[in-house]
Amino acid sequence: MSRIGVLTFPGSLDDVDARRAVRFAGHEPVALWHRDHDLQGVDAVILPGGFSYGDYLRCGAISRFSPLMTEVVAGAEQGLPVLGICNGFQILCESHLLPGALVRNQRMRFVCRDQRLRIESADTPWTAAYGAGQEVVVPLKNGEGCYVATPETLDELEGEGRVVARYLEVNPNGSLRDIAGIRNARGNVVGLMPHPEHAVEPGFGPGTDGVGFFTLGAVVESLVG
Amino acid sequence: MARVVVDVMLKPEILDPQGKAVQGALPRLGVEGVSDVRQGKRFELEVDGEVTEERLAQLHHIAETLLSNPVIEDFEVHVS
Numbered sequence: 001m002s003r004i005g006v007l008t009f010p011g012s013l014d015d016v017d018a019r020r021a022v023r024f025a026g027h028e029p030v031a032l033w034h035r036d037h038d039l040q041g042v043d044a045v046i047l048p049g050g051f052s053y054g055d056y057l058r059c060g061a062i063s064r065f066s067p068l069m070t071e072v073v074a075g076a077e078q079g080l081p082v083l084g085i086c087n088g089f090q091i092l093c094e095s096h097l098l099p100g101a102l103v104r105n106q107r108m109r110f111v112c113r114d115q116r117l118r119i120e121s122a123d124t125p126w127t128a129a130y131g132a133g134q135e136v137v138v139p140l141k142n143g144e145g146c147y148v149a150t151p152e153t154l155d156e157l158e159g160e161g162r163v164v165a166r167y168l169e170v171n172p173n174g175s176l177r178d179i180a181g182i183r184n185a186r187g188n189v190v191g192l193m194p195h196p197e198h199a200v201e202p203g204f205g206p207g208t209d210g211v212g213f214f215t216l217g218a219v220v221e222s223l224v225g
Numbered sequence: 226m227a228r229v230v231v232d233v234m235l236k237p238e239i240l241d242p243q244g245k246a247v248q249g250a251l252p253r254l255g256v257e258g259v260s261d262v263r264q265g266k267r268f269e270l271e272v273d274g275e276v277t278e279e280r281l282a283q284l285h286h287i288a289e290t291l292l293s294n295p296v297i298e299d300f301e302v303h304v305s
Contacts (some may be wrong), residue, residue, distance in 0.1 A: 062291075067293070099296075103235075103239065104243060108242045121230070148240075
């Protein structure tokens with residue numbers, strides 16, 4: 001069993017659900033507060049969804065400078081597994097832990113739907129429970145989830161197998177190349193726009209396809225050492 | 226006291242759906258011939274004392290790291 005920290009910012013919404021998902025996956029959730037300076041020795045960190053700092057300025061732009069984010073960035077560079085979901089993905093891009101940016105949905109509408117995805121990369125601790133090519137359905141809800149990056153960056157991501165998940169059937173927000181999630185070169189940092197934490201319990205949400213994101217595969221030992 | 230203005234605009238290659246929506250409203254108001262609208266942000270910073278080179282460099286840094294995201298936006302700093 002690992003201890004997985006969930007970092008709460010003012011305006012985070014899905015931190016409680018993320019901690020619940022961690023529990024469902026058999027790990028111990030640890031609540032972390034953005035103003036602290038202590039990661040409490042957790043084995044991995046989740047940046048949850050929501051609207052940190054009211055999405056003021058740009059989504060994730062102010063959270064990036066939260067005290068605890070300094071530790072998260074330093075930890076991530078040492079191989080600490082970090083998963084950013086939705087607003088967490090935006091924070092990871094603003095922190096430059098992941099390339100590109102997330103901008104307003106192409107059709108200007110907030111989208112909320114059960115979304116089919118294809119897991120493209122199982123080489124991360126967050127996706128090791130899945131097989132590459134496996135399809136899952138999890139909720140998606142965002143207003144600024146359109147992933148953009150330069151063509152060179154997109155080619156690099158594709159070429160290095162760093163697209164972690166892709167939208168199937170519908171591209172809900174106009175993301176380039178149907179990208180729903182990416183990872184860093186090392187594989188420990190993953191950003192994902194849809195919400196697997198809302199698909200972990202039968203009877204609530206579209207199913208339990210999301211649990212795998214929180215089980216932390218064997219990859220974790222090799223990364224954390 | 227001096228005022229430093231930072232203008233932030235989406236890079237030309239980034240789709241601006243807000244600007245498009247504004248442009249779409251123009252014909253409904255009887256305005257024709259506006260081929261594009263881009264929406265940006267303007268920040269007005271009231272700065273104590275003189276704006277020295279050092280101060281300007283600091284604000285330039287803030288414009289680059291906090292006020293704009295260089296992946297999707299360009300910015301300009303003006304002292305008025």
